Amino acid sequence: MTSMATKKSQLSFSLFSSLLLILLATLSSGVQAIKGHGLSSLREATVQDIHLAFKQNRLTSRRLVEFYLKQISRLNPVLKGVLEVNPDVLFQADKADHERYTHAPISLSPLHGIPILLKDNIATKDKLNTTAGSYALLRSVVPRDSGVATKLRKAGAIILGKASLREWSGFRSYNAPGGWSGRGGQGQSPYTMGDPCGSSSGSAISVAANMAAVSVGTETDGSILCPSSRNLVVGIKTTVGLTSRAGVIPISPRQDSVGPICRTVSDAVYVLDVIAGTDYNDNATIETSRYIPKGGYAQFLKADGLRGKRLGIVRDVFYDFGNDTILNRTVEQHLDTLRLRGAVLVDNLKIANLAEYYSSSSEITALLAEFKIALNEYLSELVSSPIRSLADAIAFNKKNPKLERIDDYGQDIFIQAQATNGIGKKEKAALANLARLTRDGFLELMKKKKLDALVTPDSDVSTILAVGGFPGIIVPAGFHSEGTPFGICFGGVKGSEPKLIEIAYGFEQATKIRKPPKIEVQGTL
Ligand SMILES: *[C@@H]1O[C@H](CO)[C@@H](O)[C@H](O)[C@H]1NC(C)=O
Ligand SMILES: *[C@@H]1O[C@H](CO)[C@@H](O)[C@H](O)[C@H]1NC(C)=O
Ligand SMILES: *[C@@H]1O[C@H](CO)[C@@H](O)[C@H](O)[C@H]1NC(C)=O
Ligand SMILES: *[C@@H]1O[C@H](CO)[C@@H](O)[C@H](O)[C@H]1NC(C)=O
Helix, strand or coil: CCCCCCCCCCCCCCEEEEECEEEECCCCCCCHHHHHEEEEEECCHHHHHHHHHHHHHCCCCCHHHHHHHHHHHHHHHCCEEEEEEEECCHHHHHHHHHHHCCHHHHHHCCCCEEEEECCEEECCCCCCCCCCCHHHCCCCECCCCCCCHHHHHEEEEEEEEEEECCCHHHHHHHCCCCCCCCCCCCCCCCCCCCCCCCCCCCHHHHHHHHCCCCEEEEEEECCCHHHHHHHCCEECCCCCCCCCCEEEECCCCCCEEEEEEEECCCCHHHHHHHHHHCCCEHEEEEEHHHHCCCCCHHHHCCCCCCCCCCCCCCCCCCCCCCCCCCHHHHHHHHHHHHCCCCCCCECCEEEEEEHHHCCCCCCHHHHHHHHHHHHHHHHHCECCCCCHHHHHHHHHHHCCCCCCCCHHHHHHHHHHHHHHCCCCHHHHHHHHHHHHEEEEHHHHHHCCCCCCCEEEEEECHHHHHHCCCEEEEEEEEEEEECCCEEEEEEECCCCHHHHHHHHHHHHHHCCCCCCCEEEEECCCC
């Protein structure tokens, strides 16, 4: 999750020009799609570009993997988006190439031969560690691949490695910065060299800086939407249960969701098509699979997807830009674009109890108790592990204060969670309150105004979507006046991914805001 304490996160700007790095602020780019000469032309390659190049024998998975490995070795020492590279990645690439040459049926899958990075809380049963960024889980042995990794392997995707994250998905300490973990250090947004936002920071940093083709993150409240916004990439926070959480180091089964973080809406949708669906190790996916349309999600990538869509605008809070007139103007232009492309904007709406959504302690009360139960269960299922409970994790941190920077960041959330004792009276009241806020707030507005989506700049809407289990898609939208990227988020009711994809793709095709960061490392180009 993102910092619950500070909705509008702090920015820290530090240009490491004295280190090896120059951040060129100008964002114009001369990047071409794959032209078949030189590895640099693979920057910004989409899944479709890659498949076309495979088909025309201009590219192999091995060469693609070598490109990302080179990007990682150049950029990751500073950006710290990648925590581990899979030692078997070239072997997997050669296998994919062989399958393609022999016309194996698997080679028709949309992610076949595509290198993907997984957030480090998503288990893989291979040489990679699964640690949520913490030394406490280093060398733990998972019983099996996560549900998501299983589906990705079946589709022939290449597991490139693990992405860094805000440690324990942001649920160890209120004070730890976005993008920081004990094992991964401080991740940086390649646009600002500042806070990448958490907790799926590494997934967003890595695709933004072309260190992977596509990636997967997880969200409990804002953890896909916020880093996607801050790193100018696309994130899909799915309806809870649409994607399996089995084998994901949890916060809350009620709010956790797994989703793609990619450079384009279509790339994200190709990933979604592979990872969505039933997994008998996460029974929530059985009920939720009824939302998955026949033929999958890619059919909703329609350039005129905005036509006829009813989009709600709630200006309170979400459109308060302070003195940032550039941000204000950019957002107003986007609203005009949505209108021009045929959407019906229903403006100046109100969400009942909006302030209470954000001031209420109900969410944290529920999450603290749910986390202790879910984490202890995850840890109990490991084949072997240095820790077997939340209490062990707290003790580990106390014993290793330097590794985990306990003196700087503490572990106050861990300690609060450890003090809970199941879902008692207090937690039940909190859950009932969240259900009431959702029913009378977001759901009531969506129904009464017959909205297809709520449109909000940046990721501040995340709590409303989180506590309701609702989906949201964030698409690159521009920059704050001081240079921080932001996205526009389209949020909807459960199972509304098809509509949200139409809207998000329509907006992306109309605006095409995304540009790669201009990072160059001296001496290695
Ligand atoms: C997993 O962690 C162990 C212990 O630090 C390390 O030796 C190993 O290289 C790690 N695996 C990968 C793929 O980095
Ligand atoms: C899922 O549901 C089935 C049938 O109701 C049950 O047998 C199984 O134990 C459940 N799995 C989990 C992981 O809860
Ligand atoms: C906007 O206000 C902030 C303080 O709220 C100030 O730091 C900043 O310089 C102002 N920017 C402009 C463009 O006036
Ligand atoms: C933002 O733009 C709108 C529409 O152009 C304008 O009415 C409003 O005053 C602006 N707000 C700020 C804070 O600049």
